[in-house]
Amino acid sequence: MSSDATVRAAKPSTSLALVNAAGWGKGLSILTRITVMAFRHPWQSGFAIGATLVASTFQLMIPQLLGQAVDHTQVVLTGGGAGQAAQDALLTTALLLLGASVLRGIFTLIQNYYSEAVGHHMGYRLRLACYEKIQRLSFSFHDSMHSGDLITIGLLDLEGVRMYFSTALVRMVLLTMLIGIGAYLLLSTDLVLGLLALSFVPFVGWRSSVTQLRLRATWLDLQERLSVLTRVMEENLGGIRVVRAFAAQKHELDKFDAASKSALSLAHQRVGIRVANTSAMTFSFFVAMGLVLWFGGGKVMAGEMTVGTLTSFLTFMTILQMPVRQLGLMVNAFARASTCGARLFELLDLDIAIKDEKDAKDLKVSDGTLRFEHVNFAYPSAETHQVLTDVTFEAKRGETIGIVGPPGSGKSTLAHLIPRFYDVTGGKITIDGQDIRHATLQSLRRSVAVVQQDSFLFTTTIENNIAYGDPWAKEARIERASESAQLHNYVLGLPTGYGTVVGERGVSLSGGQRQRLSIARALMLRPAVMVFDDSTAAIDAGTEQRIRSAMRRYAADRVTIIVAHRLSSLMHADRILFMENGRIVESGTHDELLALGGRYKALYDLQVRPGEEALTA
């Protein structure tokens, strides 16, 4: 599954939380929470656990029956009854054995199927919860979170939680039954021999738990190292022209070698850990078996024990061997569920910073007047750094406002406040007198469209991309929006027209084409406020001019806000705001600002005809 390639390795942070004493309490509460979730499917989890009990009981009967069968064959030797009776007894035992085997098989099927089913149902619910949460969490959250980490939570951590029921809980029931009852049966038959037979259990259980936890820790480390290797390869292939241009192949191979060797040595180390463990476990099992054979043999000779009992001891041991080895897997599953659960629940429990107020009403757009009233703003991640200070302006329907200023002056931030991607920290923004914080997000975002500088295209057809905000739209309307954005002719030139798939895995569009597509997409919303956030930078001036004249038809119906570096994009605006350090420092029409002779004028001189002075300065 190559999509795994995009799954960045889980962080090797708290992988051993369960071993860590401080983590016990939290780990336990997380496991409880997962257990409660599992039992929200009462029938399925009940079936699974019930079937486990039954299946393990039948399994425990098998060694007993085998022992009996062997003993039945010995009646002649021990001077027992006639052949026919012994034959009948053998037949009965054989039938019982067959029955026990069949039933054990069937109940194991039920056990496994339903415990997986519980896991998959949990997985389904968690997937939805995760998806919904991620969709709703506000921009400030997504700014602070690496998308790769979110994907790790949504895929790997969710998997760890989902698997908890079958690999940890049900397995625990099974192992308790087999080891507990098995031990009871062995010990009650013959204490010494029973102890010998069980002597491998604590050693193997301990070894396998320690090993699994170590393997898990090194696994996380290995993933980390492999992700470095992946990055080296990906960057190399993506930047192959740079590599070739400077004949840096050798340097790149060295980088690859270093990353590769570091991963390989850990991989070898992991092989070592694993092998040392499995060999030692097998060996200790066989040692115990040898002891049972030796002492048991002596007892048989002394007439203190039948061959059948010895056989059932040996068979018991064979049956116990697998589950005891799995103790480690079970411990690992608990550890995994508790760390994965910690991360997953942290995400699911997050508060959504920007959501509808309890009594939020739909935004009613009448005059279409947008007003900033003494707006202050600081990003939640850096609260002390005021990005916007006392920004006040008004824009009426039909007006175009241009916003310009040096990088970092807060002009893009200002644009992001209108659809409430972030909430103001002081003052307010109103549309037709309604504070946007009292409006429903849905109505607000349908009224305010922002065309981003670098907008995300979805891997689907151009048609679907344009209609993203209005998937019910009629074809004619999609084409009209596309025409206004000067995209239509380009699309018609494509062999599959509007059906052409674009985006990450489709036809790649140039920067300008992408921007035109996102303008078309925004137009589909018929917004009352349309914001261009430096979104024509990659479009040549001529095409931009044509887009602008196409828009003029609708401009009367809305407020248009243009944030741009290029003055030619906003010179025609009804009002231009020049921003610096989060404040509006100059405001007026193009001509007024030129006449003012301030910062705007300086920028204009620099851009419109960069003369020799720019080079010699």
Next chain:
Amino acid sequence: MAEELETERADVREDGRRPPRAVVGSHRIEEEIFGKVFDGNIIKRIWAFVRPYRVKIYWAVVAVLTFTAMQLLVPLIIRYAIDHGMQPGSVDHGVLTWSIIAFLAAILINFGASYVQETLVGNVAEDVLFDIRKAMFAHLQRVSLSWMDKTEVGRLMSRLQGDVNSMQEFLETSVLSVGDIALLFGIVFVMLYLDLKLGLLTLSALPVLFVVRIFWLPRARKSFMAAHETNSVANGALAEAIHGVRAVQSMDRERVNFTLYDDKARANLKTHLTAAKYAQVMVPIVDSLTGLAMALVIVVGGARVLDQELDVGVMIAFLFYIQRFFDPIRSLTLQYSVMQRAMASGQRLTDVLDVPVDIKDAPDAKVLSSDMDGSVEFRDVVFGYNPKHPVLKHVSFKVNPGETVALVGPTGSGKSSCMSLIHRFYEVQGGQVLVGGHDVRDLTQDSLGRQIAMVLQEPFLFTGTVFENIRYHKTDATREQVIEAAKAVGAHDFIMRLPDGYESILGQRGGNLSLGQRQLISFARALVADAKILVLDEATANIDSYTEMLIQKALVKLLEGRTGLVIAHRLATIREADRIIVLQNGELVESGNHHELMENGKLYSRLYNLNYASFDDIPDDIVSEKEAEISTT
């Protein structure tokens, strides 16, 4: 979290109709997962990678066979101990003791063999995995750019990871299968040897399992594939939601998407439940067959023990063997799928490894020395990515040492191709390209690369520190040299403002810097490389005016004392050039300095007089209008 779990399916419209144009996630076309079961050619290619480790592999096979032999021996020893060492009433412990000693010896050998085998196989499989990956990576460094241009990076990565991993799996399981086959035949042989009739009777259960599995396998595999498929679809949709969350929220698509995602999650649930059924259905079948075989041994064998025709130990040994009986069959049938997967992957790997290296150093290639004059000359060059449609048609020009030449022309005029040819990214179809007076085909690529510094339009930075990026082409550059270069291009100030200065880690592709800043770093990088020739593709995208000014200044610095070939977009750069070469449709239409070209009144002067700040701002239709004007006058 409870409330999210309760979230009801919100159908978007009252009538519950799904929006006709909405999808979440994209459906990836999966590559062929299964190939032929056996392909001699591919095995041969894989073997080439295993060969260096063949001695280890031989030892591993010996170890696996020893291990299997011990597995077979254990029940036999038990049988011997029971039949000959445990006569009730006997006081002779000799046989029992010897049996136990034999047992001990067997398990010690077993321990050693399993240790050796697993260590060898595990390590060799990892080694081979990394070797194959390295061979591919190294090969990709040499294949022609025209092949790389056609190939998606994502595709290549899945070769380097997924396909290589399935080779590792194949290698590991192959040796184990040798053990499985040996175990299967061993059990059959030992059973028949111990008692022919009882053995035949018990073995009758084997073909049943074979037949069942043959019917089961294709269906089960289909269900597993479906589960795998829906998984990657659902995961893809989640990844999309994460990457596109800003677009989703600004377009108010959350509810529509949730409904659509629910469909995918549901499909995923359904296919997984089906797959679970298929996976589990074998359990009762194997258990029943095992029970049946044991019951047969008890009834038939037991009767013969009663009649004293059979030792009880033999019966017990049979019971032990039966419990191990079905394991090898299960792993062998699984191996079948592993083989198929490995063949498909192996095919893709060899496809990559077999991509011919078009551009190689000639056998007698010369090293371009650093004291060459730094001239670049195109002599009657004909070139096209597709030879039928040449992009450059008989282009000739010479750039003299130390001269700066600006290449100007509308999109598609062949400017970028000129740049690639100097570097010999592609081979010309006619004429020749000379650097320092030598045909580039007569020079080693390595030395050519060292004398040409290239700055691309979209600067590509690597993950790592600013320092490492600046000295990317000259890894022995000192800190002073790096800082000096950064100062020279005006990047020093903003670098020092980064949290860790020169040691600041740049994100993926330098994502945490603005385009202008990345450009400046790539200038510093080129300056540190200190090559005789600079080839530069000026950025067209808009950069804020302040950085723009820095870049213009840096450019002057960068071109000092170097031969410069600049694909120029900005008038300021063009005017400053010693000479301007105007290309159009792959042909050189005029050349000269700014004043000369302004005076002759051809394309350049007409475009210049339109008063645009950059040639790229001029709309295409106006360009063609001007061209038309020229042809009519």
